[in-house]
Amino acid sequence: MNPITDIAPQLFRGFGTTVTILIASAIFSYIMAFIAGLCRLSKNTFLRKFTGLYIEIFRGTSLIVQLFWLYYAIPILFDIDLPSNWIIGVIAIGLNYGAYLSEVVRGSILSIAPGQSEAATALNMSSFQRMRFVIFPQAIRMMMPEFGNYTIQMLKGTALVSLIGLRDVFYYGDIMRSTNLAHAPLIYVVVLIFYFILALPLIFLTRKAESIAKKGVAN
Amino acid sequence: MAEPIVRYQDVHKSFGDVEVLKGIDLDIFPAEKVAIIGPSGSGKTTIIRMLMTLEEPTSGDIIVDGTNLWKMEKNGRMTEANEKHLRSVRGDIGMVFQHFNLFPHMTILENCMTAPIRVKGEDKQEVEQRSIEMLERVGLGDKIHNYPSQLSGGQKQRVAMARALVMRPKIMLFDEVTSALDPELVGEVLEVIRDIAKNDDMAMVLVTHEMDFALDIADKVLFLDEGVIAEQGSASDVIEHSQNERLQEFLSRFRG
Numbered sequence: 498m499n500p501i502t503d504i505a506p507q508l509f510r511g512f513g514t515t516v517t518i519l520i521a522s523a524i525f526s527y528i529m530a531f532i533a534g535l536c537r538l539s540k541n542t543f544l545r546k547f548t549g550l551y552i553e554i555f556r557g558t559s560l561i562v563q564l565f566w567l568y569y570a571i572p573i574l575f576d577i578d579l580p581s582n583w584i585i586g587v588i589a590i591g592l593n594y595g596a597y598l599s600e601v602v603r604g605s606i607l608s609i610a611p612g613q614s615e616a617a618t619a620l621n622m623s624s625f626q627r628m629r630f631v632i633f634p635q636a637i638r639m640m641m642p643e644f645g646n647y648t649i650q651m652l653k654g655t656a657l658v659s660l661i662g663l664r665d666v667f668y669y670g671d672i673m674r675s676t677n678l679a680h681a682p683l684i685y686v687v688v689l690i691f692y693f694i695l696a697l698p699l700i701f702l703t704r705k706a707e708s709i710a711k712k713g714v715a716n
Numbered sequence: 717m718a719e720p721i722v723r724y725q726d727v728h729k730s731f732g733d734v735e736v737l738k739g740i741d742l743d744i745f746p747a748e749k750v751a752i753i754g755p756s757g758s759g760k761t762t763i764i765r766m767l768m769t770l771e772e773p774t775s776g777d778i779i780v781d782g783t784n785l786w787k788m789e790k791n792g793r794m795t796e797a798n799e800k801h802l803r804s805v806r807g808d809i810g811m812v813f814q815h816f817n818l819f820p821h822m823t824i825l826e827n828c829m830t831a832p833i834r835v836k837g838e839d840k841q842e843v844e845q846r847s848i849e850m851l852e853r854v855g856l857g858d859k860i861h862n863y864p865s866q867l868s869g870g871q872k873q874r875v876a877m878a879r880a881l882v883m884r885p886k887i888m889l890f891d892e893v894t895s896a897l898d899p900e901l902v903g904e905v906l907e908v909i910r911d912i913a914k915n916d917d918m919a920m921v922l923v924t925h926e927m928d929f930a931l932d933i934a935d936k937v938l939f940l941d942e943g944v945i946a947e948q949g950s951a952s953d954v955i956e957h958s959q960n961e962r963l964q965e966f967l968s969r970f971r972g
């Protein structure tokens with residue numbers, strides 16, 4: 498079995514699913530991260546507690562269980578036909594990583610020296626302006642490397658969607674393995690290489706983010 | 717005499733159980749230069765931070781240009797000020813900090829321009845021109861596109877002053893603005909303050925350990941000790957002729 502002519506084309510059939518799931522769940526998790534991260538810093542106790550609960554639940558339980566739970570529970574809870582499995586996958590991964598990333602958002606905002614906010618107050622900025630012009634732009638630089646790292650993890654996490662019937666790279670690898678058991682090690686090596694190649698741009702961007710973060714905020 | 721631009725009336729401040737200011741009464745007049753001296757922990761920083769709205773008094777009133785800073789009228793009753801009220805009053809006040817607190821993600825010019833444009837809604841071109849003039853005045857006309865991390869401490873502090881001045885405050889607060897600097901950089905910063913003090917008609921409140929400097933520019937010197945103003949008067953009265961023992965002892969530490 499030739500890895501390039503026999504295995505790669507098969508795996509490539511799942512490429513689109515893996516990439517679209519990754520992009521959609523990354524975007525969704527970033528949005529969740531900012532909403533939940535800012536809610537955690539809100540003065541409103543209910544908001545703080547409520548988002549705290551979301552974060553602890555999604556960090557404290559495993560992604561695969563969350564995925565299955567959503568897969569089976571959403572149709573029952575909302576009495577709707579199953580939306581596409583693709584959407585279920587995106588929601589599960591997005592909510593899970595959004596919980597982790599919201600702590601990154603919160604931590605970065607809190608890590609900005611209080612003197613920055615005080616200087617902004619002395620320039621008569623409102624609390625919104627302090628966040629918008631002073632705190633947030635600095636916090637973003639600090640967040641980027643962690644966002645990169647979690648996005649790489651998210652890529653690896655997308656393989657789980659094969660378990661709810663989505664045909665991603667891992668799914669096609671698994672199918673091949675089940676019909677060519679003797680070639681399993683080779684097939685999985687090619688699968689690994691596939692994921693690694695997908696991760697490369699993310700690794701590169703994360704490195705770049707690290708260097709920006711390092712020089713961007715030093716007083 | 718003119719009306720004071722700032723008036724402290726029996727202002728107290730506690731942190732937890734510790735009362736650090738025990739009844740401050742103080743008038744600051746337009747264009748007056750006030751120096752606050754006193755031992756570490758006596759409450760100097762806290763006095764000016766309350767005026768900048770960075771710290772809320774425990775009791776008492778601070779009146780700025782006739783308006784109560786920390787209280788406002790609501791349905792005929794005085795209540796705690798909200799952010800809108802604080803913003804409407806503190807617009808006339810600017811502050812320079814010990815550790816500069818420049819915005820590291822903005823150039824020097826952007827540091828100066830952001831607030832006039834975003835907070836006061838002024839015209840961008842006009843603000844840019846004014847900012848450049850101000851940066852030239854503090855001797856940094858050739859650095860306007862640099863980032864704070866590329867400057868020395870003395871240069872950063874001069875930027876911080878330009879940034880505050882571009883807002884055209886009526887009252888400027890300086891909290892030990894030279895004490896985080898290497899000794900050889902102190903002079904350049906004091907020079908700028910001296911220039912502002914002599915040429916601008918803002919009121920200035922300086923917390924400082926530079927006694928000679930205070931003597932030179934201050935109209936009024938306050939000696940703060942254990943949370944009260946233990947001595948106040950003209951610079952020469954307080955620094956050179958006071959009989960207060962605690963003050964004598966404090967001053968002796970600055971004379972070799």
Ligand SMILES: Nc1ncnc2c1ncn2[C@@H]1O[C@H](COP(=O)(O)OP(=O)(O)OP(=O)(O)O)[C@@H](O)[C@H]1O
Nearest residue numbers: 731732736754755756757758759760761762763892
């Ligand atoms: N946020 C705070 N929480 C608790 N205690 C505080 C706080 N800020 C100041 N203090 C205490 O209040 C007292 C007065 O502090 P302040 O900074 O006003 O003194 P200072 O005269 O400026 O001293 P220094 O010359 O060291 O700057 C000190 O004992 C200080 O420890």
Ligand SMILES: [Mg+2]
Nearest residue numbers: 760761762892
């Ligand atoms: Mg102090």
